Amino acid sequence: MEFKVGDKVVYPAHGVGVIKAVETVDFEGERYTFYVLTILDNGSTFRIPVQNISAIGMRRVISMMQVEKVYEVLRDRDVPADNQTWNRRYREYTNKLQTGDPIEVAKVLRDLALLRQEKNLSFGERKMYDKASRLLIQEIAFAKDTDEQSVEKELTELFEAASTPDN
Numbered sequence: 001m002e003f004k005v006g007d008k009v010v011y012p013a014h015g016v017g018v019i020k021a022v023e024t025v026d027f028e029g030e031r032y033t034f035y036v037l038t039i040l041d042n043g044s045t046f047r048i049p050v051q052n053i054s055a056i057g058m059r060r061v062i063s064m065m066q067v068e069k070v071y072e073v074l075r076d077r078d079v080p081a082d083n084q085t086w087n088r089r090y091r092e093y094t095n096k097l098q099t100g101d102p103i104e105v106a107k108v109l110r111d112l113a114l115l116r117q118e119k120n121l122s123f124g125e126r127k128m129y130d131k132a133s134r135l136l137i138q139e140i141a142f143a144k145d146t147d148e149q150s151v152e153k154e155l156t157e158l159f160e161a162a163s164t165p166d167n
Helices: 050-056 064-075 086-099 102-118 123-144 148-163
Strands: 008-011 015-027 030-039 045-049
Touching (some): 008 030, 015 045, 015 123, 030 050, 045 050, 064 102, 064 148, 086 102, 086 123, 102 123, 123 148
Antiparallel strands (some): 008 015, 015 030
């Protein structure tokens, strides 16, 4: 997969960014090409070797069809209770977030949102919830070409509707 300057891409576990430049560097007789990526959320800049993008999972922002699949996962409440210890769940959730797959990130967010309805989340759980939420909100906002506040409001309403006894 090739990207060009100005493309919006997802860098797994970091969020949505914009390709600012494509640089070629000669080092010890070898020529390397890098994408210069600036993460929109915090302004961090990364230089990613072009040959490594598939290995790290860098990809384009999801389509509207994929946004609907993410919403389906978030609406799904028929999920078996997770009886793992928190540290096992944490490792599993961390692995899902690192994939950068929006469906896996949505599963983490949904599971923690369901857990939050039952009890107060621990500090680690809240951090994980916030990270999953931030990653999804950013990507959905870009996919829908809207602002992050609108997407955040949609997700809040979706979770509130799911927590009412009628649903």
